[in-house]
Amino acid sequence: MAGSIDVSLWRGKEDGRYQTFAVPQRDNQTVLDVVTWVQRHADPTLSYRFACRVGMCGSCAMTVNGRPRWTCRTHVSRVVEDGRLEIGPLANLPVIKDLACDMVAFFDKWQRAKGVFAPSKTRREPIEKISPSTPQRVAADAAVECINCGVCYSACDTVRWNEDYLGPAALNRAWTLVNDQRDAGNVKRLAAVAADGGCHACHTHQSCQQHCPKALNPTASIAGLKRRTMQAYIRGEL
Numbered sequence: 001m002a003g004s005i006d007v008s009l010w011r012g013k014e015d016g017r018y019q020t021f022a023v024p025q026r027d028n029q030t031v032l033d034v035v036t037w038v039q040r041h042a043d044p045t046l047s048y049r050f051a052c053r054v055g056m057c058g059s060c061a062m063t064v065n066g067r068p069r070w071t072c073r074t075h076v077s078r079v080v081e082d083g084r085l086e087i088g089p090l091a092n093l094p095v096i097k098d099l100a101c102d103m104v105a106f107f108d109k110w111q112r113a114k115g116v117f118a119p120s121k122t123r124r125e126p127i128e129k130i131s132p133s134t135p136q137r138v139a140a141d142a143a144v145e146c147i148n149c150g151v152c153y154s155a156c157d158t159v160r161w162n163e164d165y166l167g168p169a170a171l172n173r174a175w176t177l178v179n180d181q182r183d184a185g186n187v188k189r190l191a192a193v194a195a196d197g198g199c200h201a202c203h204t205h206q207s208c209q210q211h212c213p214k215a216l217n218p219t220a221s222i223a224g225l226k227r228r229t230m231q232a233y234i235r236g237e238l
C-alpha cells in the first residue's frame with residue numbers, strides 16, 4: 001500500500017502562506033496530478049492553471065521545491081525530498097491567487113520584442129520554399145519549439161533585478177524571426193531588442209538554458225541577437 005506525501009501549496013496572493021496537505025502517493029504520479037488531487041479531494045477553491053497535460057501548452061509551470069518546472073511532465077519521484085513537496089507560483093510574475101500567476105507582463109514583452117511574424121509576401125503570391133539546411137533555418141529550428149511556459153523567465157536573475165528586461169523567452173522568439181527568411185520585420189525587431197532592457201542586458205548566467213523543459217538554449221539565441229544587433233549598428237542600420 002502506497003503512503004502519502006506532505007504537499008505544501010502556496011495559498012493567496014504575494015502575502016499568502018503555504019498550506020500542507022497529505023496526498024496519497026501513486027506510481028508514475030506527476031506534480032500536476034498531486035495539485036489536481038488536492039483541488040478535487042481536499043479544497044476545491046485551490047487555483048492553478050493547466051490545459052494539455054502532455055507538455056505542449058506551457059500553462060502548468062510552477063515552482064517545485066524551489067525550482068521552476070512544467071508540472072505535467074515532472075514525476076513526483078524525481079523531485080520529492082524526504083517525502084515532501086513545496087509547490088508555489090512561478091517567481092518574477094505577480095500572483096493572481098494560489099498557484100496561478102498573471103502572465104500579462106510576460107506576453108507583453110513578446111510584443112515589445114516584435115515576436116510576431118511580419119510577412120514579406122501577400123497571400124496572392126506563391127508560398128516561398130525554405131530549405132531546411134540553410135544556416136538561418138537551422139538557427140531558427142534550434143529555438144522554435146518554445147511552449148511559452150515562462151520557466152526561463154521565472155529562473156532569470158536579470159528579470160528579477162530589472163523589470164524592464166524582455167527576458168529569455170521573448171528574446172528567443174525574436175531570434176527565430178530574425179532568422180526567418182520569409183519575415184520582413186527585422187529593422188524594427190533588431191531596434192526593439194537592442195534597446196534598453198533588450199538582449200544587451202543579459203548577463204549570460206544560463207539559468208534559462210538550465211531550466212528550460214524543452215531543452216532550448218535562450219542564452220545562445222540572445223548571444224545571436226547581440227551579434228546581429230552589433231553588426232546592424234556598425235552598418236548604420238540601427
Ligand code: SF4
Pocket residue numbers: 155156157158159167168201202203204205206207208209218219222
Ligand atoms: S542567460 Fe540571460 S536570459 Fe538567460 S537566465 Fe541568464 S540573464 Fe537571464
Ligand code: SF4
Pocket residue numbers: 145146147148149150151152153168169172211212213214215216218
Ligand atoms: S524557452 Fe523554454 S523555458 Fe522559456 S518559455 Fe520557452 S519552453 Fe519555456
Ligand code: FES
Pocket residue numbers: 050051052053054055056057058059060061070071072073
Ligand atoms: S499542462 Fe500543458 S504543458 Fe503542462
